[in-house]
Amino acid sequence: MMGSPMRIRAQENNGIVEVKILIRHDMESGLRKGDDGQLVPACYIHTLNVKAQGVDVFHAQLGPAVSRDPFIHFRYQGLKGDTLVVTWKDTKDDSRRDEVVVS
Amino acid sequence: MCLGLMLLSSSNPIFAQTSADDLTQYREMLINSNPADLYSAAGEEKWATPLGPNQVSLERCDLGLGAGKLEGAAARLPRYFRDTDRVQDLESRLMTCMSTLQGIPERTVIEAPFGSGPKKYMDEIVAYVASFSRGSAIEVRTDHPKEQAMYAMGKKAFYLQAGPYDFSCASCHSQDAKRIRLQELPNLTSHEGAAAAWGSWPAYRISNGQFWTMQHRLNDCLRQQRWPYPVYGSDLTIALSMYMAVNARGGVYQAPGLKR
Amino acid sequence: MKPFLGLISLIAVYALAQEPSDTEFNAMLQRSLRTEGIAVIQRMEQDPTQLFCSDHALISSPEGSKRAQEIQHSNFATITPPSDGVFIGDWKRGESIAQNGRGGTWSDSGKGVSGGGCYNCHQIDHKEIAYGNLGPSLWNYGKLRGYSKEVIQTTWNKLFNAKASQACSVMPRFGALHLLTEQQLQDLMGLLLDPRSPVNE
Numbered sequence: 001m002m003g004s005p006m007r008i009r010a011q012e013n014n015g016i017v018e019v020k021i022l023i024r025h026d027m028e029s030g031l032r033k034g035d036d037g038q039l040v041p042a043c044y045i046h047t048l049n050v051k052a053q054g055v056d057v058f059h060a061q062l063g064p065a066v067s068r069d070p071f072i073h074f075r076y077q078g079l080k081g082d083t084l085v086v087t088w089k090d091t092k093d094d095s096r097r098d099e100v101v102v103s
Numbered sequence: 104m105c106l107g108l109m110l111l112s113s114s115n116p117i118f119a120q121t122s123a124d125d126l127t128q129y130r131e132m133l134i135n136s137n138p139a140d141l142y143s144a145a146g147e148e149k150w151a152t153p154l155g156p157n158q159v160s161l162e163r164c165d166l167g168l169g170a171g172k173l174e175g176a177a178a179r180l181p182r183y184f185r186d187t188d189r190v191q192d193l194e195s196r197l198m199t200c201m202s203t204l205q206g207i208p209e210r211t212v213i214e215a216p217f218g219s220g221p222k223k224y225m226d227e228i229v230a231y232v233a234s235f236s237r238g239s240a241i242e243v244r245t246d247h248p249k250e251q252a253m254y255a256m257g258k259k260a261f262y263l264q265a266g267p268y269d270f271s272c273a274s275c276h277s278q279d280a281k282r283i284r285l286q287e288l289p290n291l292t293s294h295e296g297a298a299a300a301w302g303s304w305p306a307y308r309i310s311n312g313q314f315w316t317m318q319h320r321l322n323d324c325l326r327q328q329r330w331p332y333p334v335y336g337s338d339l340t341i342a343l344s345m346y347m348a349v350n351a352r353g354g355v356y357q358a359p360g361l362k363r
Numbered sequence: 364m365k366p367f368l369g370l371i372s373l374i375a376v377y378a379l380a381q382e383p384s385d386t387e388f389n390a391m392l393q394r395s396l397r398t399e400g401i402a403v404i405q406r407m408e409q410d411p412t413q414l415f416c417s418d419h420a421l422i423s424s425p426e427g428s429k430r431a432q433e434i435q436h437s438n439f440a441t442i443t444p445p446s447d448g449v450f451i452g453d454w455k456r457g458e459s460i461a462q463n464g465r466g467g468t469w470s471d472s473g474k475g476v477s478g479g480g481c482y483n484c485h486q487i488d489h490k491e492i493a494y495g496n497l498g499p500s501l502w503n504y505g506k507l508r509g510y511s512k513e514v515i516q517t518t519w520n521k522l523f524n525a526k527a528s529q530a531c532s533v534m535p536r537f538g539a540l541h542l543l544t545e546q547q548l549q550d551l552m553g554l555l556l557d558p559r560s561p562v563n564e
């Protein structure tokens with residue numbers, strides 16, 4: 001099972017790369033009741049990782065407090081042409097990997 | 104995201120922010136990203152994926168401009184289709200394609216709860232198809248007599264009062280500068296209002312993190328009007344869509360949009 | 364240019380489009396709507412008020428004004444005073460009723476407490492900044508109008524059946540159609556016409 005495509009934008013300016021990632025994920029905390037009145041089982045991203053040229057530039061441990069369709073925004077020192085690999089894993093062992101080149 | 108918005112509004116105890124103000128702030132926080140793009144990206148993958156008993160993709164679906172031709176197609180809907188001999192909106196036409204190409208019965212889509220199974224598939228496909236019309240002019244035609252008839256039906260339905268609250272669409276949507284609580288109400292009887300409304304759905308709704316198609320939006324309107332339940336893709340929903348879309352003619356199709 | 368073209372095409376379509384026949388229209392509604400929960404298909408059966416007020420063209424005609432009088436008359440006949448004779452209830456409960464927009468939809472159980480949804484359309488207590496503008500502001504309602512028997516009666520009538528005074532008022536007929544209980548109506552009266560209500564600060 002593969003997660004949905006992420007939307008990733010990465011632009012470099014003066015040696016700083018600004019990365020914006022929009023993730024499609026329901027991020028169910030396990031505390032919400034569905035339309036049938038039953039608790040919707042927890043399913044949320046617990047780990048998000050970004051590597052540039054195979055080296056970690058961003059690593060996050062998300063949790064049930066993060067709401068649906070998370071938006072991540074950060075900066076790192078890098079260059080145009082860097083290959084960014086973004087991966088996430090969730091509590092049901094689903095995952096997603098997307099790659100982008102810094103412009 | 105929701106927590107951020109709550110904190111922002113509590114810092115302004117005296118002045119009420121309308122939903123438009125909240126929306127601007129959200130857009131700025133997301134630096135002009137739109138989560139609706141996540142749905143079109145998912146739809147792009149699904150469009151080319153074989154599905155259903157026939158194991159066929161939707162790539163040959165004809166939305167009015169020819170099989171597989173998506174550029175500008177959404178901005179021309181609803182329209183008359185010769186093969187089904189009826190006026191159809193985007194969702195009902197996609198159901199036609201799902202049943203004729205993929206073998207997925209329309210009943211399956213109609214009866215699925217919103218946001219799950221075949222309806223979730225539909226949401227993503229609609230987002231994808233809509234993205235091909237973003238920036239186009241809304242160009243709904245009324246050349247065919249059935250298109251004219253659909254417009255007339257839609258107009259009559261728009262003004263129809265029913266249910267315990269005596270609400271029609273017109274009760275809330277026939278005047279300028281009105282709002283329910285802090286949610287602005289477009290005047291759908293005017294060109295400007297219709298264009299703003301029709302041109303901005305389907306859309307991602309920040310308040311519940313859901314992507315809503317126009318069918319979903321109409322469903323929730325009728326629920327709040329205290330009307331009975333509209334059948335998904337039924338003629339009533341197509342008629343109301345036709346009424347709005349024709350009034351919106353010449354406006355800009357801005358979907359997939361972003362909403363409160 | 365674009366809005367102008369939009370207007371021209373609107374006029375063109377008005378000219379071309381003919382009113383659908385009642386049979387055709389009703390058949391369309393029948394196949395397009397169904398019962399869900401408490402929202403039964405019978406809700407589409409219109410009463411004379413709804414029939415009249417759905418006719419966009421008729422309402423604004425001279426014939427329409429005459430018919431409107433009759434509609435107001437028949438709606439007035441539905442109004443009954445509170446059974447215990449008490450017009451002014453509890454304003455604190457009234458505020459909750461005004462805030463509560465639940466009730467009557469297919470997602471309501473029918474067993475929960477319905478509200479009036481008053482803030483959807485009206486400003487009432489000015490501390491509530493999230494209010495609509497479909498109806499007039501009710502801030503300082505009693506303070507501005509006074510607390511006479513006449514004001515009390517007119518207000519009760521309006522709450523009970525708004526269409527008695529204005530045939531095609533957008534306001535639901537809260538008393539006549541049993542959308543709110545008598546106690547709830549009395550409490551809303553309290554919110555508006557109790558001199559101690561925050562609305563009359």
